Amino acid sequence: MADPVKVKQIFMAALDHSRAERESYLDRACGGDAELRSEVEGLLAALTGRALLDAETIATETPVRPAETPVEGPGTHINQYTLLQKIGEGGFGSVFMAEQERPVRRRVALKIIKLGMETRQVIARFEQERQALAIMDHPNIAKVLDGGTTDTGRPFFVMELVNGVQITEYCDRQHLTTRERLELFIPVCNAIQHAHQKGIIHRDIKPSNVLVTLHDDKPVPKVIDFGVAKATNQRLTEKTLFTEFRTIIGTPVFMSPEQAEMSGLDIDTRTDVYSLGVLLYELLTGTTPFDVKSLLEAGYGEMQRIIREVEPPRPSTRLTAMADTLPNVAAQRGMEPAKLSKVVRGDLDWIAMKCLEKDRTRRYETANGLAMDVLRYLQGEPIVAAPPSARYRFRKFVRRHRVGVMAGGAIALVLLLGVLGTTAGMVWAVREARVARTQRDMAQQIAAFMAATLEGAGASRTRGDEPC
16 A cells, blocks of 8 residues: 555645646656555545546557547537537536537537547447436436537537536525425435436436426426446447446445445445435535545545445434534524434434445345335334334324324323213212211111110119119
């Protein structure tokens, strides 16, 4: 493992160089130390939040573009599309807002391979995203409309223009409550479930890849950027595509342990469930399970170890520890700080932490399973992620049927009072009957005594015993 101090020094210095200058700078700073360079490049890729290709792959592959290629930009015509302005930039492609001229006139988003990135592997990955989008049809996934190549041979594809902002930013701007955030999160899970049913794993779910737009004043989340997607049961491109040795696919802070491990363990749909859990965690707390800055400062190898081995705190625990920022986070959710921690504690803790299990067999098996558990929480039903207990289920039953339980409780109370009243009356009657019997017995005894006394006095007078 390379010296962490040296890695950090070179990494910080590399940030002061433009992307065009970084290659030559790293040649000088790292020399022939391949491990040192690999760690620095890993940090640089993590910082930009894009897929990291092995430096040797990019360096050794021959660009498939001509030596002199004009740069596409605003005003450039590509087939029936006119580029208007650049609106985004990913690891391998630039996204432009474009005007489609025929057969209909509309605004679209056009994504094209970056100049200088036209290696065979990058083009294969780019085509993979295009095919992934083409086979999906879901209201919460950006639709692909067209595709092709420019006059210079650079591939592009056209998709619907999503006029929106990333989901976390939208929620904070609109001061959405925790419930409203969860209601917006469920369609995202449904979109990922649709992709999984089509055999596609996104592998890079994060706020910037989930945009929220308005349809008739109703917020609609749209999942974008399947550029690092992986086909699970079909071939998406005719070109050979595989992950190179020491290649990380995804964004580290949202990356599942099996993605970070880079072992022989195959990646399946549960890696997206983990990333959805990180997104849910951020929607609840305003931060991610692992701090981005801490991961970058830890070094490449240590960053992988943290993702694979370190257990993050529960969302409610993280909120409690955020003494300085908690008031602002709570204000963005329209509630008091103490109440926010209370709302998150319990069910939402369990749901988020089930997604973030290191052992993927303990996570939700599907994105739909996660969505259904969030829906159960919103409806006041017992959740799958919670440890089963009779007390827990009874408490959830009371919350779910509060009106009925209160009415039933009132009826039960009236009946109880009635029973108590009747019982008290019976006790009183029995006591009075006992007193009456006692008094009757005493009266009978007194009467018998008096009768006996009088009878004795009469007998004495008959014998002449009465004195003269």
